[in-house]
Amino acid sequence: MFCPQCGTTQSDELRFCKNCGANLEAVRQAVAMRDAGEKFDWSKTWVAEMFLSEGERRRRAEELDLLRGITPEVKRYNEIKGGVITASVGVALIIFLGIFMEGIVESGKVPNDTAQILNHIWVAGVIPLLVGLGLIVNGVFVSKKQAEAARREMALRSKPEALPGTTESKTLRSADTSEFVPPSYSVTEGTTKHLSSSGPKQ
Secondary structure (H helix, E strand, O other), X not given: OEOOOOOOEOOOOOOEOOOOOOEHHHHHHHHHHOOOOOOOOHHHOHHHHHOOOHHHHHHHHHHHHHHHXXXXXXXXXXXXXXXXXXXXXXXXXXXXXXXXXXHHHHOOOOOHHHHHHHOOHXXXXXXXXXXXXHXXXXXXXXXXXXXXXXXXXXXXXXXXXXXXXXXXXXXXXXXXXXXXXXXXXXXXXXXXXXXXXXXXXX
């Protein structure tokens, strides 16, 4: 059988693909359980996923996030929270490395050139600190604008008539003839008076 994920040929007794690790047993069960008269739908397979455009992938990912309750605002708060945690780890690492390396240097068993290196190892903690600060700044400023834009887009999607230039035909309500007021005059009034006169026309 062919592996549906990587396309390599596999022996029928294998449960997992030797190349990519895909579950071949699950594929066999899915094929066996499928009704013989049912038409195969390629749009429900991994092949259809491969041919999706980037915009369609993003749209599907957004829909899945919304179904899970992950809104842009939640993503923003998670980003800020991750930044705070990462920055805190950086600060803790700086403090730990500074105190630990200072203790090693003060023990006096370290050569002078090695002591110079050990005294500056605490700089390694600056990396997670800067990454965390970057996440916080991004979450507070950049992601806030993205969340507002996503909220506006969702509001426009829920109300298509608010979109400028939409030419969606709106259905009319059924006619109510009681709305029409009968006129107090007639268009043909006075046009047939000459018929009633018996004299010759002049």
